[in-house]
Amino acid sequence: MxxxxxxxxxxxxxxxxxxxxxxxxxxxxxxxxxxxxxxxxxxxxxxxxxxxxxxxxxxxxxxxxxxxxxxxxxxxxxxxxxxxxxxxxxxxxxxxxxxxxxxxxxxxxxxxxxxxxxxxxxxxxxxxxxxxxxxxxxxxxxxxPTKPDAGPWYGLTSPQRETLAAAVDAGYYSLPREISTQELADSFDISDQAVTERLRRGIATLVRNTLLVDEEES
Structure with a gap:
């Protein structure tokens, strides 16, 4: 485990x-x-x-x-x-x-x-x-990360968690998209490349620590 x-x-x-x-x-x-x-x-x-x-x-x-x-x-x-x-x-x-x-x-x-x-x-x-x-x-x-009392972050770093939460709240994943990558980056005072990397790594971490856990353990 x-x-x-x-x-x-x-x-x-x-x-x-x-x-x-x-x-x-x-x-x-x-x-x-x-x-x-x-x-x-x-x-x-x-x-x-x-x-x-x-x-x-x-x-x-x-x-x-x-x-x-x-x-x-x-x-x-x-x-x-x-x-x-x-x-x-x-x-x-x-x-x-x-x-x-x-x-x-x-x-x-x-x-x-x-x-x-x-x-x-x-x-x-x-x-x-x-x-x-x-x-x-x-x-x-x-x-x-597989235990119910492990906390809500599932391996996310603080910046990844904050950026993912802000992206969802602001409609970044809505159709049509309600906020651009640059606007999201500006809210954290970082580059659009950095915010994209946070989102990419954050999503990868969530999937690895939740959806893929059983597969890895088996």
Missing amino acids: SVIVEITVPSTAFELGQILRVEPPTEVTLETMVPLGGRPTPFVRIRNDARESFERTVRDHPSVDEIRLVNTHDDETLYALDWEPSEASLLRRILDLDAVVLGATGTADAWEFELRFPTHEALSAFQDYYVDEDIEVSVARIYN
Whole structure:
């Protein structure tokens, strides 16, 4: 049975947080993880006004081979990070346990992760790991998305939940559509690409954690 955990980790306490350092009040969002060449490739999004210092800081880290600009849209830039995580890194351990990063957002001080582990045993192994490595992890909540008392979010991050709820309330999914993608994005002060990505990932998460749960367990 899968289990979802929401945690907070100090930015300086794990390797990726040290690499993706930002200055307040900038936030960096981990959009997705793609296994390329046998190692995890993070795709991260950041505001354009923080690009110069962010790129310089990332390139200076010894484990980074390259940071590649994927695209720029409005006030945000998407990067792909080519790096070699250490065997004991937090992110590598998460992936080795077949966990899925449902959402991750970092600031100068801390990163918030939402992780889905395939079993409670995998989550326990992850907890043993960060205790043994003396990584300060704060657990906000742990829940099984298939249980009635798991809460209404079913693995959605706060931005995904808020955007999906606003889209439905405003008639984004009505026929005819009552609000445009740009208007919805403006209400959150983000780009239309970012709001589309939130909706896409949010819907995918809802389906994965509800309609596909029985299929995965079988």
